[in-house]
Amino acid sequence: MKKIKLFPKIFLFTFAMMLLISFIAHLLIFLIAPAQNVLVTNILVTNAGASTLSEVDMPRLITQTMLKTFPISILCCATISALFSYFFSRGITTPILSLSKSANQMSKLEPDAKAAVLSTDEIGALATDINNLYQSLLLTIRNLELEKEKVSLAEKEKIDFLRTASHELKTPVTELNATLENMILGIGEYRDYETYLPKCKEITEQLGDMIRDILNASRLQTQGNNEPCSNFSLRTLLTELCEPYRLIAEAKGVKFKIELSSDAFVYLPEGQLKKAISNILSNAVNYTEAGQSISVVFDKNKLSVSNECRVLPPEQLQHIFEPFYRPDLAHSQATGGNGLGLYIVQTILDKLRLKYQFVPMPNDRGMSFTIQF
Known part of the structure; x- marks a missing residue:
C-alpha cells in the first residue's frame, strides 16, 4: 500500500469500508429478521365452500427470501459503493493533487507557479498559505541576489x-626614497641638505595626509557609519564650518559669500555630515582662483556650494567621484589633491541616503554641488 498513489489508496479504503458496512447490514438483517415472531394465516377455500386456516412458518420464509435476494442486494450495494468511493476519492484527491503539482512547479522556482484555491475550507486555506509562502520565498531570493550583487560589487x-x-602611494614613496638615497651618497645638488630636507618633510606630510584619507575612505567603505545620530541645526553647523574656509579664501583673494536664508533640524550623524561638507568646501576653495567667488546658499532644505572655476566636461564628470581621480591632467597633488575628497563625500552621502549632484552652474560660470535634506 505504501507505493500505491493517493487516489487508488483512498478509493480502495473507501470501497472496502462501504462493502464492510453493507456486509454488516445484511448480516444484521439476516440474523434479526427471522427472529421476529410474525404469524401469518392463510385461508384456504375448498370446492364445497368450506374454509380452513393454516399457519405459515414465517422465519423460514424470510430466510429463504433473503438468501434468494442477497446476491442482487450485495451487487447493488457494491455498485453503489464503487460509485460513491470514486466520487468521494476524486473530490478528496483533486485539490491535493493540484497542490502537489503546484508545489512541484514551485520547487523549480517557476515565477508563475501558483496553487489554485478551489474552496474556502482547510485545503483552500492551505493553498493560500502555500502561495503566500512561495511569494515570500521568491522575494527573499530576489533580495539575496541583490545583496549578493552588492557584496560582489x-x-x-x-x-x-x-x-x-x-x-x-608608490610615487611619493619612490620619490622620497630616491631623494634620501641621493642625499646619503652626496650626489650633486642633493648635498644641499637645507633645500632637500624640507622637501622630504613635505613629501612625508603628503604621504601622511594621503594615508589618513585612505584609512578614512576604507573605514567608511568597510565599516559603514557607526556614529550615532543626533538632532542638530544645519544653519549652526554651516556657520561653524564656513568660517575657517572663508578666512582661507579671503587670504587667497577669493570672495566667499554665505546666504543662510532658512534653517532646518536634521537627525543624522553630525560628524559624518561635517566631514562631507568640509570636503566640498575644501574643493571649492582649492579650485577657485583669486578674483573669483564662492557662494554657500541654504534655502528650503537645499544646500548649494558653488564656485567660479573651469567647467568640467561630461567625460570628466562621469569619473569625478571615483577614488584618486583628479580632473587635473597632470595629477598634481599641489593643485588636484589626492583625489579622495569627492569619493569620501559620495560614500558618506550615500550611506546617509541624501540626494546630491555636482553639475555646472548656469552660463557655465563654474561648478555647483547641491545636497537635498
Missing part, C-alpha cells in the same frame, strides 16, 4: 581601491 570596489591606493 563592494568586493570589486575594495580591490580596485586598494590597487589604486598602492599605485598612488
Whole structure:
C-alpha cells in the first residue's frame, strides 16, 4: 500500500469500508429478521365452500427470501459503493493533487507557479498559505541576489581601491626614497641638505595626509557609519564650518559669500555630515582662483556650494567621484589633491541616503554641488 498513489489508496479504503458496512447490514438483517415472531394465516377455500386456516412458518420464509435476494442486494450495494468511493476519492484527491503539482512547479522556482484555491475550507486555506509562502520565498531570493550583487560589487570596489591606493602611494614613496638615497651618497645638488630636507618633510606630510584619507575612505567603505545620530541645526553647523574656509579664501583673494536664508533640524550623524561638507568646501576653495567667488546658499532644505572655476566636461564628470581621480591632467597633488575628497563625500552621502549632484552652474560660470535634506 505504501507505493500505491493517493487516489487508488483512498478509493480502495473507501470501497472496502462501504462493502464492510453493507456486509454488516445484511448480516444484521439476516440474523434479526427471522427472529421476529410474525404469524401469518392463510385461508384456504375448498370446492364445497368450506374454509380452513393454516399457519405459515414465517422465519423460514424470510430466510429463504433473503438468501434468494442477497446476491442482487450485495451487487447493488457494491455498485453503489464503487460509485460513491470514486466520487468521494476524486473530490478528496483533486485539490491535493493540484497542490502537489503546484508545489512541484514551485520547487523549480517557476515565477508563475501558483496553487489554485478551489474552496474556502482547510485545503483552500492551505493553498493560500502555500502561495503566500512561495511569494515570500521568491522575494527573499530576489533580495539575496541583490545583496549578493552588492557584496560582489563592494568586493570589486575594495580591490580596485586598494590597487589604486598602492599605485598612488608608490610615487611619493619612490620619490622620497630616491631623494634620501641621493642625499646619503652626496650626489650633486642633493648635498644641499637645507633645500632637500624640507622637501622630504613635505613629501612625508603628503604621504601622511594621503594615508589618513585612505584609512578614512576604507573605514567608511568597510565599516559603514557607526556614529550615532543626533538632532542638530544645519544653519549652526554651516556657520561653524564656513568660517575657517572663508578666512582661507579671503587670504587667497577669493570672495566667499554665505546666504543662510532658512534653517532646518536634521537627525543624522553630525560628524559624518561635517566631514562631507568640509570636503566640498575644501574643493571649492582649492579650485577657485583669486578674483573669483564662492557662494554657500541654504534655502528650503537645499544646500548649494558653488564656485567660479573651469567647467568640467561630461567625460570628466562621469569619473569625478571615483577614488584618486583628479580632473587635473597632470595629477598634481599641489593643485588636484589626492583625489579622495569627492569619493569620501559620495560614500558618506550615500550611506546617509541624501540626494546630491555636482553639475555646472548656469552660463557655465563654474561648478555647483547641491545636497537635498
